[in-house]
Amino acid sequence: MSRPVGAVTRGTTGHNRLRRCDRWVVAVHGRRLRTAEWPLVVDLGYGASHTTTLELFTRLRRVAPRVEVVGIEIDPARVALAKPYEREGLSFRLGGFELPVDRPPALVRAFNVLRQYPEADAWRYWEVLCGKLAPDGALVEGTCSENGRRAVWVGLSPEGPGTLTFSARFDAFERPSDLADRLPKSLIHRNVPGERIHAFLRDFDHAWAVSAPYGAHGARQRWLAAVRLLAGSWPVCDRPPLGGWRRWRLGELTLPWAAIDPRTGSAP
Incomplete structure (x- = not known):
């Protein structure tokens, strides 16, 4: 196997940190995942724990019983820690932006990954990931706070970025611009x-x-x-x-x- 494309990130994660994004994915993409024959979803750069990938799998299976979720991490130690939690339809693999999967994914979630790269690389990896999607696939790329109460993400298709979403608990900010610290790398500067x-x-x-x-x-x-x-x-x-x-x-x-x-x- 060739060396994974990318760099090891901090890997911080936690229970329900990505719940807001998962809820949006179910609302916006749930029907398409449910009607696809064998939909593949990739959780890219899930971090030091399998938790958020397992939560994504559980939430998607409620609306799309045939969905397969693959968690991809560039750190071999993190993959080894996640392996015991594999089950039918959920697996963990070593890799990076090359996406070592057997078919184009219907959806890729990449959260708190590109924020740790230079801006030019963030734009470039958007193109790389969009180029690997299924024809009607989606990339959801964003950033959230440590507890997940503030989040901003971009919805992309094979054609490029299409939407920008802000999401926050009402007690997590004093004014909406407080969410600026969660802007994706392509916007934060x-x-x-x-x-x-x-x-x-x-x-x-x-x-x-x-x-x-x-x-x-x-x-x-x-x-x-x-x-x-x-x-x-x-x-x-x-x-x-x-x-x-x-x-x-x-x-x-x-x-x-x-x-x-x-x-x-x-x-x-």
């Missing part, structure tokens, strides 16, 4: 005046501040009011499965990637 992502977070903070009176009914009602207000000036996804009341009430907001793509010029 772009959160400066003149960039689209900075303009979006500025406007989200403004909508949050204006919606403060709704806080009397709880943070969820304030979030819902802020998102509705923000949707008047930004193309917030407002219909299922990516948007609408059912997603927003969970502390989620999804935008088309094009709205904040740093490659398309400065903020309007």
